[in-house]
Amino acid sequence: MNIILIYKYRPLSQLHKFMEIHPLNRRRFTPLWAGLLLGGMMAPCLPTVSLADDSTFALTIRGHKFEPANLRVPSGTKVKLVVRNEDPTPEEFESYELNREKVVPANSEIVVFVGPLPPGSYPYFGDFHQDSAQGVLTVE
């Protein structure tokens, strides 16, 4: 235990000196430092890429209806909803439960971020065509 503590608190310059004296250790340490440096540089990139792919869901408005009417998304994570309106008239994506309200112009799309949410049902509707544009976001 004492030996480990002394080694740990040795200044960095002394540690380098120690490795030069022992060529075997130096050869072993160099790829380790390179690996740690490379890993540290790449680590922030990897989760960002997978997160963007995994948490994006498409919702289409067609004939004043939502497709799918029941959209399933994972709980406990931020979700990106791409709401595309293929109708020639504007619609408004709205949900009291999700606390969201955003106009989707004709033949265009908007992005709505929701969550992280607990499991449950979160109804949404098209405010301009409430009689037909109804749906539920199922978080599971």
Ligand SMILES: [Cu+2]
């Ligand atoms: Cu509204």
